[in-house]
Amino acid sequence: MKTLILANHKGGVxxxxxxTLLAHYCHRQGHRVLAIDLDHQGNFTSTVTLSKRARVASATSDQLLSNPKVNLPADRFVLVPSADPLLGLERQPAQHTPFARNLRDFLKSVDGQFDVCxxxxxxxxxIRLIAALATGDFVLSPIQLNQEAIDGVRALLHHPRVGFHKIKAVLNPKLTMIGLLPTMVEPTPFQKANFLALVQKYAPMMIKISDAAGDFARIPKRSAIAEAQADGLLLWEMKKTAARDAWAEIEPSLRHITEIVAPKTVTASEASHAL
Ligand SMILES: Nc1ncnc2c1ncn2[C@@H]1O[C@H](COP(=O)(O)OP(=O)(O)OP(=O)(O)O)[C@@H](O)[C@H]1O
Ligand SMILES: [Mg+2]
Incomplete structure (x- = not known):
């Protein structure tokens, strides 16, 4: 199992x-998916629950940090939902080391049960973010194309406690930054200028999805994406033309990111057809 953490110190990006898109997409691609919501706001929990595609665990995500032993239902798509006690974890500094250890041990214990977390x-x-980064494999950072967000990339990388470089150097050498994923992208002159500024400043962190110049992973701003999020719908199953168009636009980015996290293994029959 490979673990992907969505992280950005900015809200609403x-x-x-x-x-949500990645969890459903990985499931659609045939991967066994574990979804964990470490945000007490519970947006990921709501949309995945509403979709009725995942089995919701009776354990809540705070317990993955506070309990040394948590059991999950057997299913190909399981959600560990958010709960209010997540808010209290930071206020127990004496427990932070056990919290991080518990999450690491839990993820290890379900390693054979899922392909992607x-x-x-x-x-x-x-501590929620630290515990996740201390044990995960990949970080993906959605980012909006405004100056404040671009300035925020520095903290994402260099924050003294939870910055990517600090965590990688001190706690988790295998942690890999997939990169920055511009979201809610609109073709306005303002966003185009900020996109250029982002590429110039953080070129190695942009996620190239083809050999074409400037073809980086990105998620456009589309009302169908917000609707899917609000109602727990899967974008590619929505009937509206706008949803189908939005899906066609984002699918290459999701596919590329999914293939980094869970490379497709070639089956024996595929290999023999290739010869
Ligand atoms: N590509 C998009 N197009 C249109 N609306 C979007 C898009 N992505 C997200 N939204 C909407 O923007 C709002 C914020 O998105 P989201 O909740 O995913 O941000 P977040 O980074 O998780 O926020 P928080 O920091 O509060 O957890 C939501 O209402 C969501 O539906
Ligand atoms: Mg959120």
């Missing part, structure tokens, strides 16, 4: 929307 996080950097 599309973390939960991207977590998608973790949604809260914008405030706290």
């Amino acid at each position: 599309g973390k939960s929307a991207v977590a 998608v973790i949604d996080t809260h914008p405030n950097p706290d």
Whole structure:
């Protein structure tokens, strides 16, 4: 199992929307998916629950940190929902090390049960984010194309407690930054200028999805995406033309990110057909 963490210290940038899209997309691609919502706001929990595609665990995500042993239902798509006690975890500093250890041990214990684990996080950097980053494999950072968000990339990388470089150096050398995923992208002159500024400043962190110049993973701003998020619908199953168009636009980005997290293994029969 590979664990992907959606993280950005900015609020409202599309973390939960991207977590939802990726969890459903990975499931659609045939992967066994574990979805964990570490945000007490519970947006990821709501949309995945509403979709009725995942089995909702009776354990809540705070227990993955506070309990040394948590059992999950057997299913190909399981959600560990958010709950209010998540808010109290930061206020128990003496327990932070056991919290991080419990989450790591839990993820290890379900390693054979799932292929991909998608973790949604809260914008405030706290022990929930640290525990996830200390054990996960990949970080993906949705980002909006405004100056404040671009300035925020520095904290994402260099924050003294939860910055990517600090965590990688001190706690989790295997942690890999997939990169920045511009979200709610609109073709306005303002956003185009900010996109250019982002590419110039953080070129290695942009996620290239083809050999074409400037073809980076991105999620456009589309009302169908917000609707899917609000109603727990799967974008590719929505009948409206606008939803189908939005799906066609974002599918290459989701496919690319999914293939980084869970590379497709070639089956014996596929291999023999290729010869
Ligand atoms: N690509 C998009 N197009 C249109 N609306 C979007 C898009 N992505 C997200 N939204 C909407 O923007 C709002 C914020 O998105 P979301 O909840 O995913 O952000 P977040 O980063 O998880 O926020 P928080 O920091 O509060 O957890 C939601 O109402 C969501 O439906
Ligand atoms: Mg969110």
